[in-house]
Amino acid sequence: MLLTPYHAKYFAFELTKRVSTDSVEKLASTLIDAKVDLNPHQVEAALFAFRSPLSKGAILADEVGLGKTIEAGLVLSQKWAERKRRILIISPANLRKQWSQELLDKFYLDSLILETKSFTKEINEGNLNPFDQKDKILICSYQFAKTKAPYLKHIKWDLVVIDEAHRLRNVYKNNSVIAQTIKDTLEPFPKILLTATPLQNSLLELYGLVSIIDDHLFGNLKSFKAQYSRADKYVDSGIYDELKERLKPISKRTLRRQVLEYIQFTSRKAFVFEFFPTDSEHRLYTLVSDYLQREKLYALPASQRKLMTLVLRRLLASSSFAISGTFKRLQEKLLDILKRHEENPLEFENYLNEDYEDYDELKDEWDEEDDEISLEKWFSEEELLEIEEEAELLGSFAKLAESIEVNSKGEKLIAALETGFEEGAKIGASRKAIIFTESKRTQAYLSELLSERGYQGKIVLFNGTNSDKESRKIYQKWLAENKNSDKVSGSPTADMRAALVDKFRNEAEIMIATEAAAEGINLQFCSIVVNYDMPWNPQRIEQRIGRCHRYGQKHDVLVINFLNKRNAADEHVYRLLNEKFNLFNGVFGASDEVLGSIESGVDIERRIAQIYQTCRTTEEISSSFEMLRNELEESIAQKMDATKEELLVNFDEEVHEKLRINLAESREYISKYESLLWKLTQYTLEEDAEFDEGNLTFKISKSFSEAASGNYKLGNKPLSGHFHYRIHHPLAQKILASWSHKTLEEREVIFDYSNSPIKVTGLEPFLNQSGWVTACRLEIESFEKEDYWIAAGVSESGDWIDSELIKRLFSLDANLGASTNLDENTKSLIDQRLKNEVEMAKEISFAKNGEFFDQEYEKLEHWADDMKISLERELQDLDAEIKLKKMEARKAVDLQQKVIAQRAIKDLEKSRSEKRKRLFEAQDEIEQKKESLLSAVENQLEQKLEMEKLFTFKWNLK
Template identity: 50%
Template sequence: MSTSFHSQYFAYELTKQSSSNSVGRLSQSLINATVDLNPHQVEAALFAFRSPLERGAILADEVGLGKTIEAGLVISQLWAERKRNILIIVPPPLRKQWNRELIEKFYIPSIILENKNYNEYVNNGNVNPFFQRDHVVICSYQFARNKARDIQGTPWDVIIIDEAHRMRNVYKKSNKIARILREATKGAPKILLTATPLQNSLMELYGLISFIDPHLFGDETTFRKQFGHGTKELSKYDFLDLKHRIKPVCHRTLRRQVTEYVPYTKRIPIVQEFFSSALEWELYEKVSTYLQRDDIMALPKSQRSLMTLVVRKILASSSFAVSDTLLSLIKRLEKLIDDGFTEEDVTLDISGDVDEFDETMEEWEEDESTNSDNNSDLIKGVNLQKLLQEKEELFSYYRLAQSITENEKGKALLIALSKGFEKLSELGANKKAVIFTESRRTQQYLKEMLEQNGYAGQIVMFNGMNNSPEVTEIYHNWLEKHKDGDQITGSKTADTRAALVEHFRENASIMIATESAAEGINLQFCSLVVNYDLPWNPQRIEQRIGRCHRYGQKHDVVVINFLNRKNQADQRVFELLSQKFCLFEGVFGSSDEVLGSLESGVDFEKRIQQIYQTCRSSDEIQDAFNQLQSELEEQIQCKMQETRKSLLENFDDEVREKLRVHYEQTSLQMNKLERYLWGLSIFEGQREALFDPETLSFNLVRNNERYQMISQIKKKSQEDGAHHYRLGHPLAEKWIERAKSRSLTTKEVIFRYSDYEGRVSILSSLIGKEGWLSLDLLQVDSIEKEEYLVFSCIDQEGNQLEEDICEKMFILPGDEGNEIVCPNGTTKTLVDLFEHQKSAILNEINERANEFLESELEKLDKWSQDLKNKLEVELKELDQRITQLQKESRLTRVLAQKLEMNKEVRELEKKRNEMRRSLYDEQDEIDRQKEQLFVEVEKKIKQDIEQRHIFTIRWRIV
């Protein structure tokens, strides 16, 4: 049995804030996470805190190493420290994924902010909806750009930018989104996540670092002059200088460095070929040719490119899907003919079959916005006869589509599933397949077709609506099953998704899913991905496969793709996606280098769309794809690969040794914290709950609710209906606060070694001995806030006992004795011991502060020197220009030219004199700015010290 002294000590250990040079800095997030953490993730999170976090860091681990988890650890730790103004900016497809990862892995609630709920907040009186007290805010790049003023006006504790390579060209004036976001997030600590921080130019590295720390380099011009030509032209001094400067803010780990901890499975590609029937091909050709015309009226000009893309996706999906789409276009023309037309209606009609349409529109919107026209312009001058002809033309296509009763591609799916399941059997994997289609109508067709061919009762549907009677029944059954557990979030959308995934795992063989399942769900129990319809955006394909081929997947993942051998353009697209983007085979994340070369998959998607729209003959298609492939090869063949390697990567042995140390420290820290939380809970909850040490669980007496330690859940031994008990749980927080607020008088505590199940050799020699022990809390607020629990302890002979002995005493069961008074002489000895240890701690903090100060001073010196050098270089270049002009003037025999040159020389000499006069003033201004920055650094390292006595005991070990 523990004592109140055990409980109070455990409470302070569980909540103390350690320095960022130890794993303890992440103590709260480590014990709160439901994910098995790998040492490289802990190292990356610690790096972010060491940076220091007032500015931030670039986490550039290769794909597949869990950068989301690394950022999640940082967020979780800040959350535990009540620093909760947190913003995550991501590409639209990743918003739900972040939302689910935060709640499932770290129990942190988040809200996806978009136009609809933003406006609702404003209408309800919330002037700045980005300010959410108890929710992390997630939004897209485009939304963040549009609401830059709100972001700038919020005091952020940290901003996470995912897929940050999209920001690396911020130095280019054309990259408006990146420039707006850099300004909007200025001054806030940031973590940038990207697998490829450097692709084509060192200027990209400058661009990303300018988000983190504007004083690491002078400015864009000075960086370009010194480093912008690539490492081959750099001197050894400049290269080492560059590496030294970026080291504190950029962290990168490679897959090969972590194979000891992270097992990888492969992707096995299967191509399922099919040939469209004569009627299907006729339909495809006719609709495709129709879409290529510039004069069609069934699609609004304001969104012509995007809407054409949507129709093409549906056309390639199935005749059943395009049939209804053609009907929607016909209705638009009828409205246009009858009573005028509002363009919003057609967007809803056509996009109603395609999930994630809003996200796609958001990513396409920049290019589309310049092409908008209003309804009156659209109707003005329209030839009624032409509208009637177009309507009749679409009717003929509609009738053709209606006449097709089966699809060759659908038949091929039966063959593909048979092949896929056979391969899964060879691999020893579950007989599970997720089939992705672009269309909800195709999804329904596939369900009916598969049910008629032996798969009845084995299918679950997943789409953006999730409102069918079958889904509703699955949802209600799930609610009933988990009514006493923690799985229910209260969000019907989120809970329905969770219910469908669980149903697929436990009761179905096939999930037929639209694009909405490509993000935010975990299907690692499934090893067969079928791309029935293949997107043109490679990043979306990676998202799909990543639902199954992810960390935790135990088997190789089979990826089946469909290929229409009649369609030459489709074949070339597949060739690019397969051979150039390496999406379908290899080890986990093999597409890292290639996908990172794209700022946005939408750009690639637009290029493909352009080819489909403009190329008619076979030769035109081949030439256009050859040109695109040539451009891609240049883009993908990373010019800066060697540079990135030498600049950003550390030696494998050096990394592995550091990871090994972190692995050991993390395991020890988590075991210790778990022991403290369990011990505290037993003591503080002894009147409220019944505890079961075998399963690390307990039942509350008042309502019989069951709770289980999160470590057991991570070991996959969760009991049905048990709540997840963790450090951040309200019940744990209540018990911890009770323990910390208790006022303890000095007592005798008898530690019973004889009742301890195990052996602690360091304590066995103390059996029969006794002495005095004092515990104090030392808080130091300097570069970062740190807390130390300081033991001062002596035995009956007055010998000092080390800190680790004192810690281990509290793993023994104990009994509290009577109140006693500590003799004055002993009290003085304990105080002296505390002061001695306090001095040692402060000296260590001073050493770190000095290192930080020296580093900051060096950085500021280099920054100011960069700017000064820029002025002197400009002056030197002006001198050279004047000398060159004077030389040319002397050589010319044409009087008019000579006069003009001399006039230019006088103007340049005038400018040079002004520059010389202002040079020292500008250099003084740079020094003034440097001094101001130094004063800010000085404030950071000033120590604010507090100490609090916690308790004193007389100890005895029996």
């Protein structure tokens, strides 16, 4: 296509203009940039979060498996593009890495996970508030956000995303310390809450979540209870409909059944392989279990005994190889105490962390604040003898573990893998299996075992360090193959992970991964998940399986588990996880619906650990697990009924229509933006790059100031060995900036309509004519900043060309003519026309802001009414109490009793009078609060205009 600088200037305007929050076009550049498939429900959710510039946030509550992370990613990616980069993500500890990786992989956004180590490191490097970062999204856990609340308060956040937000649903209760701290700390800032289960047992939970976003959507807790506590019992009443309407502006929920037209879901199928430990293995387990149940242990610090006991039991169940070195280190620790008479608990903690990579995360989640840390350093003679006996016992455990050369579970793994591969072949799945273990030593053992049994060269190890020789070799090869693409992030840790995943995808058959390392990776190409070690936390198991069983998986996922038939507790654990949580069978994500009904998998993990620690007989174990099952059954059974579900869900027909419109508009805008970016890039780099229009790729052979040499691919499906070219790629940003700031002289532009394959009927009356065009960018700032295309065109015969029709000129080939100047008479006419265009744009903006204002004011009206209801309810309660006391006084026989009763009535009446006075004062306060909020909105209402001339040229249409 033959272009001119005027084409380029117009294209740059279209690609950088700011549009209204409720327009699909707002997300166009983000959708082009992101490496995600276009799903209309996710676009709808992201637009909902942008719904109004006055909104304080939204609850995105789509059913499980619909990609709420992507929805939030679209929102924060757009914020990032708008240079609003103070962004915080609060998530469960075990999802932090997943968030970090998803942001990098899908949206090219850098993030920093803040936890104790990284926080301290930042402070040591001079950053006294580690939450104060430039161009990095911050990610932290709930517990960390609560602990570091004073630091969070000092940052003016542009957006806070809270994942698994149902954890905060009881914020209205006095004992919800974490929830209340997070709410109070982040109160002024816009928030997005993500949860598939916003409502479990009570409507008050919904009130709690809404209050975290906006305390002015409902009144206080008392008024909410008074109005809506029984709304779900009387669905036919207007109260229920009113509640539904009030929730609509803040809560968005889409169900799986509503998007089946766009997304297909696979299932998961469980395989259980039973094994019988040898006598030596069983003896080791029994001896160690008895040891851990001792009342007093010197090897484990009192402050962390529960946590370390859990880890030791997990390592014991993993393999004899995992536990043998641990016993040696514990023995060494006790011998060191005998020498120095002092404890050094951190030394062993570091050792545990080397093998059991989830240790730091477990420590964060367990948070054993109830245990006091012993400061005693010196021991009595009697205690020293006990320490010596314990050290000898640990040494015997180590010897027994080292003598066990064959692990029964490991042998069973060989048969399990073959079964898995055979079943996978039946459904057309690739020969890929990921094996999860909780121990790096077990990982090494399994690698050696499988290599000896026919899998040599087909295995990839994946852990927190990836420092083995083979991993480093894979990494170096990957770096060489991808040196000319943006797959190389520059972060050795991230690039190593990418290299190992690519190796698994393209060559290997088996990945053996520690759970901590595998967080955040997507393995949709793998359909066999092997739980070699079974966690006791159901949410951790779901996260494991979710690495493969997720959106984009094309096959049913086979889940392989192992069951120790000589351990009664292990059998009960498996039954609990399988039957109560439905983790291993069923439709995609079904188990999350149940997982959402429990407060935390850590609580269940604690309960199971307690059973292992306290029960000694089979009968005690069975009884304790039966009690736990019954408690969980009661909790899970308390699901929200159909009427509560309807509070958050729109009619299917309404959803389908919106999704169809969104899909059509999104595709149209993406196509338009890609086309404009391609043309602008091609025109700008025509002398510096070779272009392949059919594949939307280009090659820069020689580096210059704007870009590195290499291959580039436009679109959200990057090619291997190519940089992913997109609107926010540094090269594209430089090109856009250069044209946005360029001043163009007035010249003649000759448009070739006759030879154009595109026919624009509106332009045909102007064929073989000439005239003038002036175009401007109008910025209107009120509630938000928007850019408007303001243009006026006139022919030499005096006919006006519509502003939108002028845009169509730039779909035609054109050549530049001679320089020229606009005469004063025509300029005056065009200027007047431009003024009219400005007034029209102001009216459009004003009408749109009027809608936003109406929504906000209606919310304030409801809030004021709620607060009055609360005060009036207090008076009604007093009236009822006074009435009751008067009845009691009349029944009193004894004169003294009558006097006492009347005195109580007088006190209540005095209190009522004070309440009435307080009601009038409170009503005035409410009106003042309402006025204050109204004034704040009015201050934003005033329109500020800024006009920038883009260009003027003389047109000639041939």
